Amino acid sequence: MDEDCAEFAVDAASTLGASFADARFERQERTDIVLKNGGLDAVSTIVSEGIGIRVITSRGIGFSSTNDLSKVSVRRTVKEAFRQAESCRRKTPPRLSDEKRATATWEVPQKENLSDIDVQEKVARLIEEDETISSSGDIPARMLIFADRQLEKVTVTSEGTRITGILPVLLCSYFLTVKCGNQVEQSVRRFGYTGGWEGFSQFDIAEDGLHEVEILQRLMKEGKKSPRGTMDLVVGPDVIGIICHESCGHPMEADRILGREASQAGASFMNQQLLGTRVGSDEVTVAEDPTIEHSFGYYAYDDEGVKSRRRFLYKDGIINQFLHNRESAARMGTTSNGAARSSGYNREAIVRMANTYLLPGEYSQEELIEGINHGIYMKSYTEWNIDDKRYNQRYIGREAYCIEHGEITHMVKRPTLEITTPGFWKAVDARGNDLVFRAGNCGKGDPIQEMDVLYGGPTTRLRGVFMR
Amino acid sequence: MTDHTRCAVKKALEHGATDVIAKEITRRNQQVRFSNNEIDIAKTWYETVLKIFLVHEKRVVLTEISNFDTLDETLSRALRLARISRENPEYRGIAEGPFEYPETKSDSRLKKITDHTDYIMAAINKAIEQAETTFGTLQIINETMALSTSRNVEVHDEKASIELSIRAFSQKEASGHSVTCSSTLKGFNPEKAGEEAGEYARLARNPEQGKEGTYDVVFSPLFVGSILNYSTDMISAFSVLAGRSMYGGKIGEKVASEAVTVVDTPAGFNRVMVDDEGVPTRDTILIDKGELRTYLHNTSTARAMNTETTANAGLVKPEPLNIWMHPGGYSSEALFQSVENGLYLTNTWYTRFQNMQTGDFSTIPRDAILVIKKGEIAGSIKNIRVSDNMLQLYLNMEAVGKEQKVVHWWAEVQFPCFASHVLVRNVHITRSTESTSPSQ
Incomplete structure (x- = not known):
């Protein structure tokens, strides 16, 4: 790995007069496979590498990157980052939080190394999964997308931090269009893992897809209109997971709160004065934890060289802790909690989530449902969205059922929950003892940086919410 | 201009490809992001990448390189992959050249911009006549492109653009957003974008x-x-x-x-x-x-x-x-x-x-x-x-x-x-x- 290149860049920046500089070298080997309607649309293999340099001066922050790693090119890139920093002409000089200097090497272990598995085998396994799913019903259109990446990264700072990391990643997703008579329903599902090829078997794509086809067919045959009105609601791990991500994780990103993302990925209804105030019931504790081994959002050190750790964003219903990188932490007078992530060497490291989830409780799913007289069980969702301040959200059920007198009675079509963030979290009344995660793809930054994340939680019960 | 792409196509055909597209893009792009009426960060990206689309008997493989010295090795690996891959039943080929192209040029003034602060301040100052705070991005794109295919195509092109996106707030829940986007400096109007964002923010007060x-x-x-x-x-x-x-x-x-x-x-x-x-x-x-x-x-x-x-x-x-x-x-x-x-x-x-x-x-x-x-x-x-x-x-x-x-x-x-x-x-x-x- 080219640690020398990163060292050279940081030294060059310091020589120019930077008050701080860091350099991130990355090398990536990537394979992508796309199956469309059973045919192999394309296979892609790419090896790429490059370096990104951040320079801080009293006048601003500059960033520059190149995929030409010759000394001449890296020196030019450092000079450009310095020039850009000086061009900012800030009235208030930029600062980063004070952090411990770190030296470490980390690597996610692989039982079956991704490089040892022939692409032919990867294609064959995908086709096998696809054929199993397609044999289960009338599926006029489908896509199955696979990617694996072997990422090597080196982070060097002018303060003496040296971090080397190796991160192998597997991800897969499918998109199905299922037909029944003249009706169609669609489903998209995503799977992610950090580690070797052994992760692919854990995805259980065919089993998951078969379940989805069966559910969508049942929905089209048997689904009834969903009742409207105020009622109790049970949401499955998929639903609570996306809500943890969208209406807890995102509003708790400190850079949004400071306005750093306001014109693109949006702002937040949060502010520093709200720390310590109530946002949900006592049942609500949302953790954000990049240290879960082999999780899709795993990292040992963030992209500023800060050690990763578990954070509690909401704790017992109280707004507890924002997510920070060194820039946002300095602006709020605190320290980073290791949330700086970048999608590549050519992107700045901004505040990102990793694995976000509601802590589980003690109830079985049956116990959660038997406590409901009239309500809905929304196990998974289709359309969803949330406003840019992360306050108004909507989730529409895909697999969903009516609950009457403590029992599931029949499937319902597209129950809709359209609710505010505090409205949702304050209605949480009980949590299941299950904890399930789903892989996600989070977009933020400009240019947009797509980030591997996981979100999840237990089956969760809410009291008295309006459904339509 | 098309030396690399022509060479990539020739070598891919020698390796056994039946259809080839090679596209080389060289970029020097800049971006400035600002919030709360001040610049947060200014960036420059340098990148040259050669993207290759190749087909061997309806088996489609994509790859890319940034170091031209690795071309032979990359093509060899890609063709090996194509041979062991499976047919794309929907693949029907690429276009048969040659074609005639008009002569075009991008705005050379966009290549020379190094100090962008004045553009941003012009937008901010106009917006805060009616609003309090502003947030946004200025982006300048300068790219050249060379393209060769195995079907008698050789062409190069260049592209440049400038755009500014500005969001202005007059209150916490009262904002306006506007953009100015152009492929020429003449068509770029940051003041107007700032004014529109500010006006929307003013109209949105007390929602x-x-x-x-x-x-x-x-x-x-x-x-x-x-x-x-x-x-x-x-x-x-x-x-x-x-x-x-x-x-x-x-x-x-x-x-x-x-x-x-x-x-x-x-x-x-x-x-x-x-x-x-x-x-x-x-x-x-x-x-x-x-x-x-x-x-x-x-x-x-x-x-x-x-x-x-x-x-x-x-x-x-x-x-x-x-x-x-x-x-x-x-x-x-x-x-x-x-x-x-x-x-x-x-x-x-x-x-x-x-x-x-x-x-x-x-x-x-x-x-x-x-x-x-x-x-x-x-x-x-x-x-x-x-x-x-x-x-x-x-x-x-x-x-x-x-x-x-x-x-x-x-x-x-x-x-x-x-x-x-x-x-x-x-x-x-x-x-x-x-x-x-x-x-x-």
């Missing part, structure tokens, strides 16, 4: 909670651009074949009102002379007075559907170039005058579909959401959602404004658009609740 219902709505060009992006991407033949489209099987059918004509054009912010197969780009009418005329095609999808390529080939799938909604005959004032009780929506984000074949969707207006009463702006509201059907929304487009604007913004308007104000009747609006009924 009240919005109410559910069915409204006549005037959509701004930025909002229309977002809608055009999501819907035009569904006109790509790739989307149709993948089931990700509400336009499948609808060629020749009415998919919008007669007021709507949508054209894909190479002339605009994303000025592109050729597609990724080397076919000279051209105007393609997609929706003609409400009738769907064609999908966006590359050679392969066109042959599969017994038609001609529309010169929209990307290396992976057909994509729009610049989306142009033809202007109508109405001034913006005339559109507002046609609304007795309605809304003016100036921006949106998070457009999501329940089902991409039926078109059921919702999207969340952001920034100024203004109330129209008897043709005049009469206050602002907040916290609403457009919850409707996309095909129905197009059918309900009653009138299109005559003043056009180029819009391109972040992930919401990825394909640049020429868009006007559009009046849409009977738009369904919903809102979030604290817990009980939305009417309470």
Whole structure:
């Protein structure tokens, strides 16, 4: 790995007069496979590498990157980052939080190394999964997308931090269009893992897809209109997971709160004065934890060289802790909690989530449902969205059922929950003892940086919410 | 200019490829991001990348390199992969050249910009005449492209553009957003964008909670651009074949009102002379007075559907170039005058579909959401959602404004658009609740 290149860049920046500089070298080997309607649309293999340099001066922050790693090119890139920093002409000089200097090497272990598995085998396994799913019903259109990446990264700072990391990643997703008579329903599902090829078997794509086809067919045959009105609601791990991500994780990103993302990925209804105030019931504790081994959002050190750790964003219903990188932490007078992530060497490291989830409780799913007289069980969702301040959200059920007198009675079509963030979290009344995660793809930054994340939680019960 | 790409094609054919496209892009792009009226960071990206699309007996492989010394090794690996891969049953080949191309040049002044602070401050200063704080991005693109194919294509092109996106706040929940996007410095107007963002922010002050219902709505060009992006991407033949489209099987059918004509054009912010197969780009009418005329095609999808390529080939799938909604005959004032009780929506984000074949969707207006009463702006509201059907929304487009604007913004308007104000009747609006009924 080219640690020398990163060292050279940081030294060059310091020589120019930077008050701080860091350099991130990355090398990536990537394979992508796309199956469309059973045919192999394309296979892609790419090896790429490059370096990104951040320079801080009293006048601003500059960033520059190149995929030409010759000394001449890296020196030019450092000079450009310095020039850009000086061009900012800030009235208030930029600062980063004070952090411990770190030296470490980390690597996610692989039982079956991704490089040892022939692409032919990867294609064959995908086709096998696809054929199993397609044999289960009338599926006029489908896509199955696979990617694996072997990422090597080196982070060097002018303060003496040296971090080397190796991160192998597997991800897969499918998109199905299922037909029944003249009706169609669609489903998209995503799977992610950090580690070797052994992760692919854990995805259980065919089993998951078969379940989805069966559910969508049942929905089209048997689904009834969903009742409207105020009622109790049970949401499955998929639903609570996306809500943890969208209406807890995102509003708790400190850079949004400071306005750093306001014109693109949006702002937040949060502010520093709200720390310590109530946002949900006592049942609500949302953790954000990049240290879960082999999780899709795993990292040992963030992209500023800060050690990763578990954070509690909401704790017992109280707004507890924002997510920070060194820039946002300095602006709020605190320290980073290791949330700086970048999608590549050519992107700045901004505040990102990793694995976000509601802590589980003690109830079985049956116990959660038997406590409901009239309500809905929304196990998974289709359309969803949330406003840019992360306050108004909507989730529409895909697999969903009516609950009457403590029992599931029949499937319902597209129950809709359209609710505010505090409205949702304050209605949480009980949590299941299950904890399930789903892989996600989070977009933020400009240019947009797509980030591997996981979100999840237990089956969760809410009291008295309006459904339509 | 085409030395690398020509060499890549020659070597790939020697290795046994049957179709090859090699495309080299060299970029020096800059971006400045600002918030709270100050610059946060200024960036420059240098990149040269050679992308290679190669086919061996209907087996498609994509690869890329940044170090030309690795070409032989990369091609050898890619062809080995192609040989052990499987046929793409939908693959039908690439375009047969040679073609003739017009002589084009990008604006050389955009290559020389190194100090961007004045542009940003011009926008900020104009916005804060009516607002308090501003947030945004300035981006300058300078790219050269060389393309060679195994079907007698050799061409090079260059592209430059400048754009500024600014969001202004007059209060915590009162904001306005505007953009200025141009392929020439002459067409770039940061002051005007700042002024518009500031004006929207002023008009949005003291918003009240919005109410559910069915409204006549005037959509701004930025909002229309977002809608055009999501819907035009569904006109790509790739989307149709993948089931990700509400336009499948609808060629020749009415998919919008007669007021709507949508054209894909190479002339605009994303000025592109050729597609990724080397076919000279051209105007393609997609929706003609409400009738769907064609999908966006590359050679392969066109042959599969017994038609001609529309010169929209990307290396992976057909994509729009610049989306142009033809202007109508109405001034913006005339559109507002046609609304007795309605809304003016100036921006949106998070457009999501329940089902991409039926078109059921919702999207969340952001920034100024203004109330129209008897043709005049009469206050602002907040916290609403457009919850409707996309095909129905197009059918309900009653009138299109005559003043056009180029819009391109972040992930919401990825394909640049020429868009006007559009009046849409009977738009369904919903809102979030604290817990009980939305009417309470």
